[in-house]
Amino acid sequence: MSDTILTLTGVQADIAQYHILQGVDLAVPRGAVTMLLGRNGVGKTTTLRTIMGHLVARQGVIGFDGMDITARATSARARLGIGYVPENMGIFSDLTVEENMVLAAVSGRLLAERRDRIFAAFPPLRTFWTSDAGTLSGGQKQMLSIARAMAEDRKLYLIDEPTKGLAPAIISTMVAALRELKDGGASILLVEQNFAVARALGDHAAVMDDGRIVWSGEMSELADDAGLQERLMGLSMEGK
Numbered sequence: 335m336s337d338t339i340l341t342l343t344g345v346q347a348d349i350a351q352y353h354i355l356q357g358v359d360l361a362v363p364r365g366a367v368t369m370l371l372g373r374n375g376v377g378k379t380t381t382l383r384t385i386m387g388h389l390v391a392r393q394g395v396i397g398f399d400g401m402d403i404t405a406r407a408t409s410a411r412a413r414l415g416i417g418y419v420p421e422n423m424g425i426f427s428d429l430t431v432e433e434n435m436v437l438a439a440v441s442g443r444l445l446a447e448r449r450d451r452i453f454a455a456f457p458p459l460r461t462f463w464t465s466d467a468g469t470l471s472g473g474q475k476q477m478l479s480i481a482r483a484m485a486e487d488r489k490l491y492l493i494d495e496p497t498k499g500l501a502p503a504i505i506s507t508m509v510a511a512l513r514e515l516k517d518g519g520a521s522i523l524l525v526e527q528n529f530a531v532a533r534a535l536g537d538h539a540a541v542m543d544d545g546r547i548v549w550s551g552e553m554s555e556l557a558d559d560a561g562l563q564e565r566l567m568g569l570s571m572e573g574k
């Protein structure tokens with residue numbers, strides 16, 4: 335079994351007439367957290383969407399767990415074990431928390447053991463289990479969206495800005511839950527603007543600029559080098 339679960343080689347993708355991904359080369363190690371970092375608008379979300387198949391790569395190869403998935407449908411990628419937590423959360427407001435979870439389980443059943451693990455990671459979901467998801471707070475919705483990705487065992491989680499707009503206390507809950515997911519052996523590719531969160535969770539980092547990966551290495555190396563952070567990501571990431 336290769337140590338790398340996902341590889342992107344020269345991946346290019348367009349949104350309408352715009353050439354957004356301009357040749358992304360990325361290797362995501364198995365059983366670790368890789369942070370995908372970079373300034374606003376450089377193509378991080380587009381990279382996740384292209385890996386999931388919501389956008390079609392017009393050039394390049396996406397390899398997952400030893401297979402070429404470049405031409406596979408999104409549903410096939412999900413069946414192979416890729417879970418995606420989009421930034422806009424992708425939850426159903428009119429359904430209860432429980433119904434949202436059951437729908438997320440491919441088998442249509444949520445195992446009790448898995449449900450208990452999710453309750454342990456996100457206690458508010460137990461409290462609001464029978465409430466409509468639309469009535470949850472922003473942080474609780476974010477928890478539900480990550481919990482939905484955990485409804486089945488995934489080989490790889492793609493998670494887009496899970497702490498965006500959350501209060502500091504909720505950010506710690508989110509970090510603890512993501513750490514638990516990581517400790518369970520999951521491979522995670524995580525887009526994050528909060529550098530403290532990136533530092534706390536990341537094993538590896540890849541930095542994007544203008545539709546390409548411009549740096550990759552150990553998260554600790556980037557975290558310890560303020561000059562490198564400034565050069566790669568600008569002052570906006572500093573001190574966060």
Ligand SMILES: Nc1ncnc2c1ncn2[C@@H]1O[C@H](COP(=O)(O)OP(=O)(O)OP(=O)(O)O)[C@@H](O)[C@H]1O
Nearest residue numbers: 349350352354372373374375376377378379380381
């Ligand atoms: N539907 C769209 N139509 C046109 N351009 C788009 C569309 N969606 C994204 N873009 C553009 O594609 C580029 C990459 O966007 P993307 O969302 O991938 O960036 P990002 O790195 O995730 O940024 P952020 O950190 O701000 O979320 C941006 O310039 C954005 O304006």
